[in-house]
Ligand SMILES: Nc1ncnc2c1ncn2[C@@H]1O[C@H](COP(=O)(O)OP(=O)(O)OP(=O)(O)O)[C@@H](O)[C@H]1O
């Protein structure tokens with residue numbers, strides 16, 4: 001059992017709750033920093049590329065987590081913001097803008113345009129907002145085709161290489177540099193996300209999520225708060241989209257499709273809504289499923305001479321996992337991890353009903 | 369000039385007149401109670417002050433400002449804080465976080481400063497924290513500081529909601545049935561707190577309450593409502609013995625429940 005003695009208010013404001021926690025995160029940091037060494041040793045960077053892909057997904061996931069997990073606004077259109085970021089980035093790079101400027105600008109523009117699109121629908125609640133963003137996602141492909149001069153339309157567009165003060169970064173020719181670049185962006189965004197959550201802005205998001213009526217009674221402007229969350233969320237998605245472009249090398253009107261939007265949403269639900277960790281756990285699951293299926297397939301083919309070739313197997317597995325989570329672990333993977341950790345921390349005092357949500361009391365039913 | 373002035377306010381829900389030409393005023397430093405049978409329109413008056421509803425007629429002024437030109441999220445900025453009859457806390461957050469949201473009207477940092485966690489954001493966070501700690505101390509919430517709302521017993525939630533309202537350092541506190549569902553001991557605590565809030569913190573209180581014992585113990589003035597109309601206003605004893613009030617409660621037996629929760 002661990003007792004945490006807090007001796008100043010700083011203890012709650014600091015990034016880490018206690019030294020042991022900080023130690024774990026430093027170890028994790030060292031691990032992710034050292035990961036490329038392994039791939040250098042085996043001289044095969046293929047898997048590192050997959051890991052980089054997971055980080056990019058996690059960045060987009062953090063964006064969506066902020067909106068859905070922390071502000072309570074669903075979005076089925078985050079691939080659209082990724083597309084925005086990706087294409088803005090491509091066009092700025094093609095126009096000769098240095099990457100260090102083009103990249104943040106593509107995020108900010110995605111955020112800005114995303115917010116402008118969202119403003120009229122922000123007043124809508126839950127399922128209507130989901131429908132509006134769904135429509136947006138469905139239309140994205142058409143818009144990419146319509147905007148051919150900037151997007152290359154159906155033929156697609158090549159994504160220029162990254163050049164940071166003379167250092168060339170390319171997913172294939174310099175996979176290690178690309179990994180570190182994505183890692184740097186990821187860590188920066190995690191830091192910003194944590195800052196948000198420990199300051200009034202983040203608290204106003206969760207307040208709006210949990211009770212709009214008392215958020216207003218505390219002086220929180222709903223529209224402004226939701227728009228802010230949307231802006232930050234779409235900005236992160238835009239940044240992820242730009243990186244995704246670099247990772248894919250070539251993007252077409254079908255790259256950022258509805259499936260990607262849905263995948264992002266499933267990802268954060270599986271990972272655990274309302275936790276930054278959830279975005280990462282979810283991204284890892286999404287990254288692992290295709291690899292696991294491919295491995296399973298070749299294993300079955302080699303060992304038993306069985307060839308499984310079911311179309312849509314990935315989506316089906318995904319849906320299956322999702323249903324399992326909704327049924328058995330609504331708090332997602334991170335929720336499961338929290339329970340396991342609490343079990344050991346409190347050993348032997350853990351009670352089974354510790355995480356059980358108490359039946360919520362009647363909500364103020366007549367207001368609004 | 370009174371702190372809060374409500375003049376000839378009327379609100380209809382379709383054909384139902386929930387508040388019918390009601391006028392009242394709350395003076396600085398007083399505890400003003402609204403009583404009346406279920407459906408009298410008490411909570412609706414709170415919701416009118418909070419600007420959740422637009423009155424069909426009438427004026428609402430606070431501290432010299434016309435509240436009717438303000439939106440709901442601007443009302444706390446004037447120094448009005450409230451609790452809800454059915455408890456509206458932020459369920460997926462800790463007690464501390466809930467109380468910190470109460471500080472929202474005092475925030476001066478912007479989004480950028482928050483995202484970067486600037487010196488200013490840090491210093492402001494410490495200040496908010498200090499203010500919230502005072503509330504925690506006052507309401508004896510230390511044991512629950514880091515607990516999630518979702519797992520707290522009803523009585524504690526009520527106190528947390530009071531704390532969240534206090535954290536905003538209001539001039540006027542609106543309490544909608546602060547003692548409903550509380551045990552006798554908890555109700556007594558509530559009575560002491562309301563008295564301290566009035567006398568030590570100098571905050572005016574307007575409260576809706578069915579427990580006439582609590583009302584008599586803490587209120588300076590009482591208004592009785594029924595069917596959206598004012599029946600009587602005066603001291604607790606005057607109102608309880610007023611014929612119109614007795615008539616309105618006839619059969620409900622509620623007004624006779626003058627349990628002495630502080631005796
Ligand atoms: N949003 C609404 N829509 C329609 N009718 C409403 C609404 N809110 C309240 N009413 C009605 O207005 C009347 C006054 O309601 P109100 O909640 O103010 O009563 P109250 O005095 O607070 O009663 P209680 O003691 O039960 O809390 C009731 O008849 C109620 O049904």
Ligand SMILES: [Mg+2]
Pocket residue numbers: 410411412453544576
């Ligand atoms: Mg009521």
